[in-house]
Amino acid sequence: MNPTEMNASRPTVIDQPSVSKDTFVRGFSKGLKTLWLMSKFMFPLIILVTVLGKTPWLAMLGNAFAPILALIGLPGEASVGILLGMATNLYAAIGAVAPLNMTVKQATIFGFFLLISHGLLIEGAITKNFGAPAWKLTGLRLLTSFLFAFLLNVLWPS
Amino acid sequence: MDISATLLQGAQNAFYQVGKMALILIPIIVFLEILRDLHIVQQGSRLFAPLMRIFRLPGEAAVPIVVGLVFGILYGAGVLIQAGKDGSLNAKEMTVIGLFLSLNHAIIEDPLLFTMIGADYLLLQALRLVASVVITALFAMWLLPPLSVPVREVAQSNS
Numbered sequence: 001m002n003p004t005e006m007n008a009s010r011p012t013v014i015d016q017p018s019v020s021k022d023t024f025v026r027g028f029s030k031g032l033k034t035l036w037l038m039s040k041f042m043f044p045l046i047i048l049v050t051v052l053g054k055t056p057w058l059a060m061l062g063n064a065f066a067p068i069l070a071l072i073g074l075p076g077e078a079s080v081g082i083l084l085g086m087a088t089n090l091y092a093a094i095g096a097v098a099p100l101n102m103t104v105k106q107a108t109i110f111g112f113f114l115l116i117s118h119g120l121l122i123e124g125a126i127t128k129n130f131g132a133p134a135w136k137l138t139g140l141r142l143l144t145s146f147l148f149a150f151l152l153n154v155l156w157p158s
Numbered sequence: 159m160d161i162s163a164t165l166l167q168g169a170q171n172a173f174y175q176v177g178k179m180a181l182i183l184i185p186i187i188v189f190l191e192i193l194r195d196l197h198i199v200q201q202g203s204r205l206f207a208p209l210m211r212i213f214r215l216p217g218e219a220a221v222p223i224v225v226g227l228v229f230g231i232l233y234g235a236g237v238l239i240q241a242g243k244d245g246s247l248n249a250k251e252m253t254v255i256g257l258f259l260s261l262n263h264a265i266i267e268d269p270l271l272f273t274m275i276g277a278d279y280l281l282l283q284a285l286r287l288v289a290s291v292v293i294t295a296l297f298a299m300w301l302l303p304p305l306s307v308p309v310r311e312v313a314q315s316n317s
Contacts, residue, residue, distance in 0.1 A: 131253040
């Protein structure tokens with residue numbers, strides 16, 4: 001069916017397409033409301049995460065998690081990067097592993113894991129608006145990260 | 159650790175992030191209102207409707223997904239919340255879209271960061287796309303009714 005036929009078969013649109021001042025006012029006020037809704041979650045969390053990044057707690061946790069990371073082919077030293085990335089953001093994670101000189105395989109597994117599971121505190125707060133409890137979606141992210149990182153490690157010949 | 163300096167840095171971070179969000183989010187929502195009033199979104203989402211079937215979602219779901227993939231989860235979420243309020247998507251559909259966007263967003267910026275430590279960009283994003291589509295499709299099969307019956311009618315007859 002060509003576009004002309006499609007248009008012919010469609011009933012006449014009563015509500016003519018048009019943009020007015022009202023469009024901009026409505027968009028701006030919707031934008032501001034959404035911004036406010038999100039700032040309420042984000043503002044305190046960003047401060048908390050910044051403070052957390054300055055403490056040695058994340059590094060201590062990293063040592064404990066090293067054996068788990070061996071399952072997905074990552075060196076123990078990468079655990080700090082993984083935890084920083086999961087708790088804060090990708091920039092912190094990359095900063096933490098930049099001195100490690102990982103292989104292409106290790107760097108790709110590391111990148112894949114964090115592309116799926118990063119910024120879990122802040123993005124978890126955002127996912128509260130998605131209709132399901134945030135911990136469920138966050139749990140599914142972690143599961144997906146582990147499952148596919150494990151497969152990548154097993155299937156990629158070193 | 160200097161607590162007050164750290165708190166100040168945190169507050170600066172927060173202001174910066176919220177400001178950056180305002181600069182991107184508000185124009186996007188205004189832009190989407192323009193698209194909506196010009197009826198472009200309704201037409202455009204038809205192109206993606208066949209793809210949305212993978213997730214048992216109506217064509218309208220393409221809009222928050224495309225915005226989230228390009229601009230990031232925050233902006234996709236903004237559009238998604240709006241669609242929820244408009245009533246064009248129900249809570250379960252929002253959850254499926256939310257899962258997909260949780261797994262896969264900001265596809266331009268994020269994977270590029272990892273090339274700095276030697277990761278393979280194309281492999282990273284391809285694998286992320288496959289993983290997110292597979293997991294979201296499985297989740298949708300579990301959560302949403304099949305699309306052969308129009309989703310909207312099923313939702314109404316159940317309520």
